[in-house]
Amino acid sequence: MRDQRAPAALDVDFRRVFDTSPTAYLVLDRDLVVVEVNAAYVALVGRDREELVGRPLFEAFPPDPAAVDEQGRHPLQVALERVRDTGRSQVVPLAKYDVDVPGGGRAERFWSLTLVALPGRDGGPGLVLERVEDVTAYVAERRARGRDTGGEAPLPEHVEALEADLYVRLQELVAAQEARDVAARRVAGLGEVALRLTSAESVQDLERIVLAQGPQVLGAAGGALFTRDEAGGWRVSAAALGEHVQDRYQHLPFDSPLAGPWVARTGRRLLLPTRASGVAFHPSMAAAYADTQRDAWAILPLTVREECVGALAVSWVEERTFDADELELLDSLAAQCAQALDRLMALRAEREAAAVAARTSETLQRSLLSAPPQPAGLEVAVRYVPAARATQVGGDWYDAFVQRSGETVVVIGDVVGHDIEAAAAMGQLRAMLRGIAVTTPASPAELVRAVDRAIDTLELPTVATGLVARVERVPGEPDGDDRVVRWSNAGHLPPLVAHPDGSVTQLAGERTNLLLGINPEAERDEWTADLAAGSVLFLYTDGLVERRGESVPLGIEALRARLAASAGAPLEEVCDDVLDAMLPPHPEDDVAVVAIRVHRAGDPALADRAPASPAAEERTGAPRDAGDPGAAGPGADRRTLRVPAVPQSAHTSRHWVVGVAREHGAGDPTLALAKLLTSEVVTNAVKYGLVRELVAVTVTCAAGSITVSVQDDNPDAPVVKHARREDTGGRGMELVERFAEAWGTDVSAAGKGVWFRLRLDRPTVHDPGTGPGPVSPP
Incomplete structure (x- = not known):
């Protein structure tokens, strides 16, 4: 394979070129002040550089008063200003401009000038370059020959040669100036492409930038980009060549004989300056020429670290010959494209790996964060909210269980890190602490010390904060309602206690203990505080307050302020209210919360409370009744969660439904409605469904929709009530009717299932109008 690398750039000292040029040059700024002169100019005019630089040109060389116009401007000044303002170069073949001579007086002089505009950085007027040649001798000779012959005489050969040389040099200068302008525009254009590529976040962004701007910079008529697709072939982006071209060539097999795939496979540059050259490359190219109506093609490999990741094709309407400068620009554009494509492919791989790790971490966390117990006289509520960013799912955790002594232990902690390793370490710590606590009567400080030593003995590379609290009966009052909380804190945030009188205090010890995993022999303090009946103990991780x-x-x-405002509400609502108030729409860190309320005997909240059992999720893809809108057909994801028939199950169910919907790409409007409607339907099932033990919540995601069905033991169909403004309840089924795309009831001898359906891509949560109502008969 031929080495296609561009030659190394020449290290040219342009200042030295300017200074040593045998031709006299003068540089003026936009005010016609002398910026620079070279040695040839200084010698030509007989002045020192210091006398000229920094002075206005027509102050350094005053014009003949008889030669200026009414505004005091010499014709040379007018010409310079015109070049400066228009940006167009001008040749002054012969200009009379007398100069002062030493000792006084003025000498007649004639000059041949070339005036060239040098644009500024912003593209506007900048400097003016003046090339100067003294042709006084030429004019004098012509005058002398005219006097001798009585008229105009034929020019001497050397004068004719001088004029011819001046003309040729002028043409070369104009051509060089035009080439310089074109090259400058192309280089600037490529710089703009490179800058925009740095902001590309997807391959589609890259295609739009390269194909919209790249060919334009090169004076081409469109192009195409070839990248690998998931099927192993080539994905072709060629919309700039017409929709019919895009439709016909958007996917090509890996071994396609067309020029683009060939270059992408081989990594070799291919130039097809004519149709004949393309058809000679492979006969199938004839159809491509007919479809695109482009007669010249340059196809460049996109190579990164000696690996070809695709190809860039640039086209022209007419046949052409590629020069070295053009090929260098093409190679530069391809290199920029390749680097950007490599970055985006790596970024996509990182995102996919992070998403997999995050899903694994969250699944691991949720599998370990089970439903809490509900001991006599106490109510326990828990929450876990994952971070919005997949890469930030970490090691926040909680636990709640009853020791053999009958005392309730709650734990909260945060493993350092935000990845699957942190989640795994969280699982290990939770298992160790729970195992020690349920098999021994260890106190909170003893539990923290034992876990710290286990971390050291097992050589676990883990550092974590942790707080262990045990809610005990008041000594000597085995039947009393009040409690005592005993806790040990390993570097965790202090818990809060909302007291019955409305005040909220921190449980902070006299000193701070080390985090777990740093020093197994560190002292572990233990503190106690009273929990009067009606108090709420609130534990949390840093994501809630940081x-x-x-x-x-x-x-x-x-x-503290939020907890004081909401502490009188039911405990589940307290947790929801605090989370809703404290967390932004997209939390940057995961959050765990444990809340315990100490109840008074006879508290209505404890009446008829069913023993809590962990929610159990089942998955199946088996089809159901064909008439069921939630039937799980081919490709459908159907899951069932069984939760205790207690009020707090509404919270568990709605967060589970939202989690499933989020897995299937549901937007924020759908997530908000799924949360609201699930809560209402589950609450109805718990209140009126005659459920003996468990409520079954089934979610089916298929065909761009999510269907939620809640099964209870009451065969009576729900009634849609239209509540009055002053009513505090009774709006559950009214909300379902109002916001669901469809809803209905499946009645059987065993009970009924109330279901509703939402589009995953629902654009807003606004009322869509009167819904279709129940589609199953009541």
Whole structure:
């Protein structure tokens, strides 16, 4: 394979070229002040450089008063200003401009001038370059021969040669100036392409930038980009050549004989300056020429680290010959495209790997964060909210269980890190602490110390914060309602207690203990505080109170205020209210929360409370009744969650449904409605469904929609009530009717299932109008 590398750029000292040129040059700024002169110019005019640089030209060389116009401007000044303002070069073949001579007086002089505009960085007027040649001798000789012959005489050969040489040099200068302008525009254009490529976030962005701007910079008539597709062939982007071309060639097999795939396979540049050359390359190219109506093609490999990742094709309407400068620009464009494509492919791979790791981490976390127990006299509520960014899912965790002594233990912690390793370490710590706690009567400080030593003994590379709290009965009051909380804190944020009188205090010890995983022999302190009946103990991780640019103490104060405002509500609502108020729409960190309320005997919230059992999820792809809108056909994802028939199951169910919907790409409007409607339907099932033990919540995602069905034991169909403004309830099925795309009821002897359906890509949460109502008979 021929080496296609561009030759190394020449190291040219242009200042030296200017200074040593035998031709006199003068550079003026836009005010016609002398910026620079070279040695040849200084010698020509007999002045020192220091006398000229920094002075206005017509101050350094005053014009003949008889030669200026009414505005005091010499014709040479007018010509210079015209070149400066229009940007167009001008040749002054013969200009009379007398100069001062030493000792006084003026000498008649004639000059041949070339005036060239040099644009500024912004493209506007900039400098003026003046090439100067003294032709006084030429004029004098012509005058002398005219006097001798009584008229105009034929020019001497050397004068004719001088004129011819001046003309040729002028033409060369004009051509060089035009070539320089074209090259400058192309280089600037490629720079703009390179700059825009740095902002590309997808292969589609890259295609739009390269194919819209690249050919234009090169004076071409469109192009195409060839990249690998998921099937192993070539994905072709050629919309700039017409929709019919894009439709016909958008996917090509890997071994296609066409020029683009061949270059992408071989990594070799291919130039097809004529149709004949393309058909000679392969006969199938004839159809491509007919479809594109482009007669000249340059196809460049996109090579990164000696690996070809695709090809870039640039086309022209007419046949052409490619010169070295043009090929260098083509290679440069291809190199920029290849680097950007390689970056985007790596970025896509990183995102896919991060998404997989995040899903694994979250699944691991959720599998370990089980439903809490509900001990006598206490109510426990838990929450876990993953970070919005997949890469930030980490090691926040909670636990709640009852020791053999009958005392309730709650744990909260945060493993350092935001990846699957952090989630795995969280699982290990949780398992160790739970295993020690349920088999021994260890106190919170003893549990923290035992886990810290286990980390050291097992050589686990883990550092974590952790807080273990045990809610105990008041000594000597085995039947009393009040409780005592005993806790040990390993570098975690202090818990809060909302007291019955409305105040909220921090549980902070006299000193701070080390995090877990640093020193197995570190001292572990233990503290106690009273929990009067009606109090709420609130544990949380830093994601709830930590914000970029804000201090954690301010976050804790905000949490304290929010907890004080909502502590009188049911515990599940307290947790929801705090999370809704404290968390942004897209949390940057995951959050875990544990809340415990100490109830008074006879509290209505404890009446008829069913024993809590962990929610169980089942998955199946088996089809159901063909008339069921939630039937799981081929490719459908159907899952069932069974939850206890208790009010807090509405929260568990709605967050589970939202999680499934999010997995299937549901937008924010759909997630918000799924959360709202699931909560209403599950609440109805718990209140009126005659459920003995468990409520079954089934989700089916298929054909761009999510269907949620809630099964209870009451065969009576729900009634849609239109609540009055002052009513505090009764709006559940009204909301379902109002917001669901479709809903209905499946009644059987065993009970009924109430279902609703939402589009995954629903654009807004606004009322879509009167819905279709139940599609199954009541």
